[in-house]
Amino acid sequence: MKKSILILVAIFLFIGCKRETSTSTDTTSVSENNSTPTDQDIIDAYTYLYARYLVIQQENHDINVEKVGYNKIKYNPLGSAQFVNPNLDVAYLEAWIAVDAAHAVILNVPKIEGRYYTAQLLDGWGEVITNINERNYPKTPYGKFALVLKGTNPTIPADAVKIELPSEKVKMLARVELKGTPAVAKKLQEQFTFNVPDGIKIAPPIAIPEFTPKAPIGGEIFDKVEEVLKSYPDAMPKAKEYQAKAIAVSEYAKTGDKAKAYIDEVVKTKAIPAFLAGAKGFGTQKGGWSVSYVAGKFGDDIMARDIINYGGLWANTIQEAIYFVGLTDSNKEVLNGDKVYEIKFPKDQLPDLAVNAFWSVTLYSVPDYRVVDNKLKRYNLNNISDLKKNSDGSLSIWLASSLPKDAPQSNWLPTPAGKGFALTMRMYVSKKEVLDGKWFPAPIEQKK
Structure with a gap:
């Protein structure tokens, strides 16, 4: 990618x-x-x-520069912070899948329980075709999935779930939640495999x-x-x-x-x-955060599809993941590492209560959008970060170049002194109030 x-x-x-x-x-x-x-x-x-x-x-x-090839899985390194916009919550794998009228590709999905995962298939316009997981395939959440060109009937295993593709090529992105046990996630990541028959005719990219x-x-x-x-x-x-x-x-x-x-x-x-x-001016904006609710399934909004493909190609549907992006504080002033900010979630609006899977807040430098190096080697906070709540049951995330007074170190995300930064809050399998726009992250408040 x-x-x-x-x-x-x-x-x-x-x-x-x-x-x-x-x-x-x-x-x-x-x-x-x-x-x-x-x-x-x-x-x-x-x-x-x-x-x-x-x-x-x-x-x-991908094909001509990175030489990844078709029907070959690229297992991205776990926990690497050397990429632009790294997601440190999941193990990623990706592939370009190609089939033809006479041949199907079999995707093998391992049995995964107790942690988030999905195998996302996307079409040539950046629209999501399907997500293979226990939510969309409750009777067959794992096993063999036969990817077949729509309207064709190639030979496939009897125990495979047939998924029709709109054209000969699709993009796959799969994710497995690290959940504090990256070794387990890595093992599961590598159990996503293909069975690819010989003879598939593949057209080169235009x-x-x-x-x-x-x-x-x-x-x-x-x-x-x-x-x-x-x-x-x-x-x-x-x-x-x-x-x-x-x-x-x-x-x-x-x-x-x-x-x-x-x-x-x-x-x-x-x-x-x-x-x-x-x-x-894209998306819904509040308290310093912005979000789009049409990612992955764009309806007739050609502008939204352009913007999301331009800024973050292969976006998933909001039912799987919602991304709140923060580049300003609640007063619309650009975030600055020399200042101190608090994001205070009321006890009845905690992010844990708003998701069925997990959430995280990651801090990035701008404009290169890489993680900010710091002595704690801490780049994000999430639902397994052992965060300390305030005495009234609320939860504060603190942003500053040095630990703010009275802030618990566990709740502190270090910022780059003298430089701007950005935030991304990821919400996986959000509950209805998030999907409906009734839940929004607490505002990014600058402290005086």
Whole structure:
């Protein structure tokens, strides 16, 4: 998985700006010709395609740069803090899975009890297909799972659970909770395996122009519209409507250099700025925290799918994990390591009460989003951190470069002196009040 420094930070770095989306009323036409797309059609088509291009870019990186291959599991190192945006709560494994009409791939999931796990399958647009775990497969939470191209009937084991895939390729991310026993988690992690038959025909990733977060793809996004759209079906309800716009823009681009230049101008002066503005004010914001409730299943929100694929590709559904990101205090001032902050959860709003699995708060540097080195080697606090409650039953998490007066050391997350930092609060298998937005982390309060 590409370790972009913009993971999550890019989404929330400029919290507070008004969100702009492709629902703008700007419908200026290039000409009076009805076959000519309007500016808004170009913006909509670009916004729609961008999510797919981000996945194609990641596939190219994984296959052509990291050389991970298809149908091969990458077991990420446990507890490593050397990555961008590390999640120190789980053992990760990932893979690109490829099947064809004549062949299925068998995913073997070990028996896991008493700790969180999931094997998440995602499509070529960044939408979640399914999560294999005891919540979604209560009768068969482990064992053999036959991954089969939808509409085909290759030979599969009689005792395998059949899962139909929307296309020949999917991405898998699996997680196993460390839960204070990393050796056990590592053993379980390595028991996720594949049985891969010979002869699977695998198409290479689509070749696309290079682009970066600082320099997004421009009008050339319309050069291969038909190939890109045929490469993966889209579960979005309004996909056909947006695809028709993309095809129309592509056809217009073929009419000449003048048309191409105009499309590129609209993309660079309107579509990209609208996307970046949308990213700045994205999500629900309260008390210094921001969160999105549409990750993994985006409905018809093309802007949300773009932003989440851009900032944290392979996001899971909120039923599995919700991520609250903190970059400011409750007064919307950027977090600073020279200051002291308290996050005080009332006794009836403790995070333990809001999840069915586990939670954690991790502190990162900005803008590189790496853990902050400190003498305690403490990078996060969670439900197994032996935190001490206040006398009234509330729970305080303290953020400061040195231990605040009267704060228990067990509840202290060290911050970088003189530098900014960020927080991510992960909530796994959240309860209904969290999913409904009725529970929110306690505000990040600066102490005077």
